Amino acid sequence: MTADTVVGTGLVRHGGRKFSDYLIFNTDHKVIGIQYLVLAFVFFLFGGALAGLIRAQLATPDAQLLTGSSYNVTLTLHGTVMIFLWIIPAFVGAANYVVPLMIGANDMAFPRLNAVSFWLLVPGGLLMLVSFAVGGAESGWTAYPPLSVTTPIGQTLWALALQFIGFSSIFGAINFLVTIFNLRAPGMGLTQMPLLAWAVAATSIIILLGTPVLSGALLMLILQRWLGAQFFTPAGGGNPLLWQNLFWFYSHPAVYIMILPGFGIISEVLPIFARKPIFGYKLIAFSSMAIAVFGFLVWAHHMFTSGMDPFLRVPFMVTSMIIAVPTGVKIFSWLATIWAGKLRFTTSMMFGLAFISMFVIGGLSGIFLASVPIDIHVQDTYFVVAHLHYVLFGGSVMSIFAGLYLWFPKITGRMLDERLGRLHFWLTFMGFNLTFFPQHLAGLQGMPRRVYTYPPELWALNLLSSIGAFLMAIAVLPFLYNALRSLVAGKVAGPNPWRAFGLEWTVSSPPPVHNFPTPPVVEGDPYGYGERPLPGTTGVAAPAPGMAGGE
Amino acid sequence: MSHPTNHRPAGSNVPVFDNTGKMAAIIIGVTAVVAGSVMGAANPFLSNATSSQGAQIDTLFSLFVGIATAIFIIVQGFLLFSIVRFARAPEDEEDGVPLRGNTKLEVFWTAVPALIVVILSVLSYRVLADIERPHPDQMVVEVTGRQYAWEFYYPDYDLKTAELHIPLGRQVLLKITSADVNHAFWVPQMRIKKDAVGGKITTVNITATAPGVYPIVCAELCGAGHAVMRSQVVVEAEPTFQIWVQAQLGAKQRAAAMPPDPKTLGRQLYNQYGCNACHKLADAAAVGVVGPALDGIGSRAADIVPGQSAEEYIRTAIIRPMDFITPNYPPVMPGDYAQRMSQADLEALVQYLLEQK
Numbered sequence: 001m002t003a004d005t006v007v008g009t010g011l012v013r014h015g016g017r018k019f020s021d022y023l024i025f026n027t028d029h030k031v032i033g034i035q036y037l038v039l040a041f042v043f044f045l046f047g048g049a050l051a052g053l054i055r056a057q058l059a060t061p062d063a064q065l066l067t068g069s070s071y072n073v074t075l076t077l078h079g080t081v082m083i084f085l086w087i088i089p090a091f092v093g094a095a096n097y098v099v100p101l102m103i104g105a106n107d108m109a110f111p112r113l114n115a116v117s118f119w120l121l122v123p124g125g126l127l128m129l130v131s132f133a134v135g136g137a138e139s140g141w142t143a144y145p146p147l148s149v150t151t152p153i154g155q156t157l158w159a160l161a162l163q164f165i166g167f168s169s170i171f172g173a174i175n176f177l178v179t180i181f182n183l184r185a186p187g188m189g190l191t192q193m194p195l196l197a198w199a200v201a202a203t204s205i206i207i208l209l210g211t212p213v214l215s216g217a218l219l220m221l222i223l224q225r226w227l228g229a230q231f232f233t234p235a236g237g238g239n240p241l242l243w244q245n246l247f248w249f250y251s252h253p254a255v256y257i258m259i260l261p262g263f264g265i266i267s268e269v270l271p272i273f274a275r276k277p278i279f280g281y282k283l284i285a286f287s288s289m290a291i292a293v294f295g296f297l298v299w300a301h302h303m304f305t306s307g308m309d310p311f312l313r314v315p316f317m318v319t320s321m322i323i324a325v326p327t328g329v330k331i332f333s334w335l336a337t338i339w340a341g342k343l344r345f346t347t348s349m350m351f352g353l354a355f356i357s358m359f360v361i362g363g364l365s366g367i368f369l370a371s372v373p374i375d376i377h378v379q380d381t382y383f384v385v386a387h388l389h390y391v392l393f394g395g396s397v398m399s400i401f402a403g404l405y406l407w408f409p410k411i412t413g414r415m416l417d418e419r420l421g422r423l424h425f426w427l428t429f430m431g432f433n434l435t436f437f438p439q440h441l442a443g444l445q446g447m448p449r450r451v452y453t454y455p456p457e458l459w460a461l462n463l464l465s466s467i468g469a470f471l472m473a474i475a476v477l478p479f480l481y482n483a484l485r486s487l488v489a490g491k492v493a494g495p496n497p498w499r500a501f502g503l504e505w506t507v508s509s510p511p512p513v514h515n516f517p518t519p520p521v522v523e524g525d526p527y528g529y530g531e532r533p534l535p536g537t538t539g540v541a542a543p544a545p546g547m548a549g550g551e
Numbered sequence: 552m553s554h555p556t557n558h559r560p561a562g563s564n565v566p567v568f569d570n571t572g573k574m575a576a577i578i579i580g581v582t583a584v585v586a587g588s589v590m591g592a593a594n595p596f597l598s599n600a601t602s603s604q605g606a607q608i609d610t611l612f613s614l615f616v617g618i619a620t621a622i623f624i625i626v627q628g629f630l631l632f633s634i635v636r637f638a639r640a641p642e643d644e645e646d647g648v649p650l651r652g653n654t655k656l657e658v659f660w661t662a663v664p665a666l667i668v669v670i671l672s673v674l675s676y677r678v679l680a681d682i683e684r685p686h687p688d689q690m691v692v693e694v695t696g697r698q699y700a701w702e703f704y705y706p707d708y709d710l711k712t713a714e715l716h717i718p719l720g721r722q723v724l725l726k727i728t729s730a731d732v733n734h735a736f737w738v739p740q741m742r743i744k745k746d747a748v749g750g751k752i753t754t755v756n757i758t759a760t761a762p763g764v765y766p767i768v769c770a771e772l773c774g775a776g777h778a779v780m781r782s783q784v785v786v787e788a789e790p791t792f793q794i795w796v797q798a799q800l801g802a803k804q805r806a807a808a809m810p811p812d813p814k815t816l817g818r819q820l821y822n823q824y825g826c827n828a829c830h831k832l833a834d835a836a837a838v839g840v841v842g843p844a845l846d847g848i849g850s851r852a853a854d855i856v857p858g859q860s861a862e863e864y865i866r867t868a869i870i871r872p873m874d875f876i877t878p879n880y881p882p883v884m885p886g887d888y889a890q891r892m893s894q895a896d897l898e899a900l901v902q903y904l905l906e907q908k
């Protein structure tokens with residue numbers, strides 16, 4: 001089922017043959033994947049610049065760079081951009097590019113809908129920038145009313161922007177589910193699917209169940225702001241906690257929208273560079289699905305101090321603790337995957353290993369937060385800020401980079417420079433820990449989140465954070481330089497530079513417009529290291545040993 | 552690099568679980584237990600809590616620290632060991648051992664974490680039930696958060712204050728609400744936090760265990776002045792507390808009986824409306840640093856906004872603070888004084904500030 005739109009004419013195109021094909025409504029999943037990735041990366045730089053401003057303000061207790069509303073606008077935009085315009089779309093972009101190739105499909109199930117999803121993200125992103133230009137939203141990415149109904153117009157544009165992004169996400173999820181369940185190459189049963197496909201399927205289920213609730217809540221917020229509806233304000237019979245329930249019903253699962261694809265990427269990276277099959281395939285696949293279901297039963301852990309029903313805190317505490325189990329299972333399975341392997345420390349692998357190491361810290365601090373009595377102290381403090389960055393940067397962003405270094409050769413046909421890659425990795429890794437580890441302590445010692453000034457006792461910890469942030473900012477430079485230079489001057493990659501299993505490595509790099517000139521042959525799951533010969537590069541038949549893998 | 556073959560009989564030279572592996576597992580395990588116990592016992596992350604509820608939370612926290620440390624060391628330990636031990640030799644093109652799973656191991660590492668989190672949940676529940684159990688002779692204080700100040704009302708004494716005083720050792724029930732947006736009442740040293748939500752009363756118990764003065768922090772983003780929405784809780788022995796109450800009541804009665812002289816009234820209003828939290832003013836013994844110091848405001852007010860007299864400037868600064876933002880200061884002065892102050896209070900305060908030459 002390919003979209004044989006007339007190629008190269010008018011405003012609808014299919015395939016990325018020339019530069020302008022990437023700037024237009026294009027129905028090729030590979031073009032769309034790149035469109036997503038590039039747009040998301042631009043927003044990453046923007047969100048990072050905002051983070052830089054925040055850390056500059058907080059480098060000393062009483063700085064005057066950003067105070068009051070302007071500080072609040074900055075942190076709101078930073079959070080919103082990083083979540084909705086960087087991490088989520090970056091994963092959608094990566095999955096868009098590789099999942100159809102990995103399952104042997106020629107495109108996504110609905111190529112035009114796929115393009116629509118991307119082109120909904122663009123006005124969403126633009127509106128977000130416009131909201132900033134007119135003063136911005138200033139109630140945090142969580143936008144709790146009543147504050148979010150009293151703030152200026154920027155908040156309305158913020159909500160409208162998220163509506164666009166939400167629909168983009170919903171359409172994308174439908175597309176991924178249909179693609180993964182209907183378009184697999186003949187012979188690829190569910191248990192031969194790459195784990196990334198499982199992860200994306202689980203993510204899509206979460207999006208389908210959760211995002212409509214966010215859309216509804218945003219609509220209510222917009223109605224309250226425009227038409228004076230009183231959903232969230234007690235004076236008119238509304239309830240501020242209603243928003244919190246609706247928002248977190250989406251936004252806790254959204255954490256998994258932001259991490260499950262990362263789990264999927266790590267499950268691809270580790271086997272390739274450990275030269276071993278993934279350990280515990282079924283349990284990993286199953287735990288993604290378990291998370292997709294359980295993820296909807298924990299949201300009120302964000303509301304333990306909100307005055308919610310006191311008894312209900314207990315079941316929510318138990319579910320929030322239990323959801324750590326499927327995550328723990330994955331971590332142990334990954335450790336077993338590298339055990340007795342033949343590890344190759346490519347940059348992709350280093351980001352992959354760092355993911356395990358950092359994510360586990362975020363997971364452990366999550367258990368603290370799940371415990372109601374401990375949460376009473378640490379809720380809404382820098383401890384939470386540290387926790388969420390260990391999950392979303394230490395986890396999600398590390399996995400995005402692991403995936404970028406893995407698939408860059410597939411996408412561009414060129415290798416990235418490994419030395420620059422290592423520089424990027426080490427600066428990121430050190431900067432990240434320096435930035436976020438001290439924040440646990442600042443939170444425990446009394447620093448609430450979202451403040452532009454703090455008591456002088458907390459200065460040392462904050463200064464460390466700010467120095468770390470500076471390192472992280474510098475870390476981007478070698479990556480940018482590397483990516484741009486390698487595009488033109490990188491070593492030619494060939495179809496399978498990593499000698500990897502997986503159907504995406506059986507086609508040329510970059511792949512032909514319609515992916516598989518001849519239908520691919522599936523010999524098993526893509527983790528046959530040490531078990532069977534690598535398939536050839538044509539996708540027709542298993543080659544004689546030695547044909548595959550040209551570095 | 553050439554790959555003569557990409558596949559060899561696997562695992563020929565990597566023993567899956569040889570003696571080195573076993574040793575490593577034992578060392579990692581022992582280190583995890585030792586480090587977990589030490590960290591749990593020492594809990595270097597928190598200084599002593601100053602409430603009995605906080606002390607219980609800290610004990611629980613220490614247990615979590617111990618367990619988290621142990622898990623942390625297990626994961627990082629195996630990770631580091633694998634990185635060192637299973638690094639590929641430069642010319643080694645073989646694959647690793649094709650291990651696809653091990654049911655016993657997988658059941659083990661599903662069941663053990665599940666057991667741990669269930670135990671942690673039970674222990675957490677017990678602490679929760681304990682810290683929220685009401686004591687029969689609780690004292691009630693009503694707390695109201697508003698942009699950007701806290702207000703405390705003692706129904707037993709019909710007394711309103713801008714800082715919280717509580718007696719040592721007696722359980723205090725705080726009934727918290729908000730006059731506007733959401734806030735959160737947090738005393739970090741006491742580990743007590745509860746949101747202030749409009750139209751709703753939330754409750755929390757505190758039993759102070761150490762005399763002293765501890766900051767009260769707003770933990771829920773509430774607008775431009777969120778960062779400076781602070782007050783303090785003063786813990787004093789019961790007799791001292793009673794003396795304080797009587798002094799406050801006396802001051803209140805005197806004020807009601809005969810109108811105080813303008814200066815005393817001015818000082819009182821200045822503190823009552825929380826100006827002292829943000830503006831330094833020697834005459835009122837105020838030390839706030841959020842806004843400009845108001846010492847001498849009476850002599851410079853006329854020269855700030857062209858066309859405004861000193862009196863007009865000060866009045867506008869109070870009731871419409873957004874009209875003119877003093878350079879180099881954040882625009883966080885509360886905007887609702889026009890609604891909260893009686894005309895008489897406003898004029899008295901303006902006159903008082905005009906006298907600050």
Ligand SMILES: [Cu+2]
Binds near residue numbers: 251252298299302
């Ligand atoms: Cu959550």
Ligand SMILES: [Cu+2]
Binds near residue numbers: 697699733734
């Ligand atoms: Cu507040």
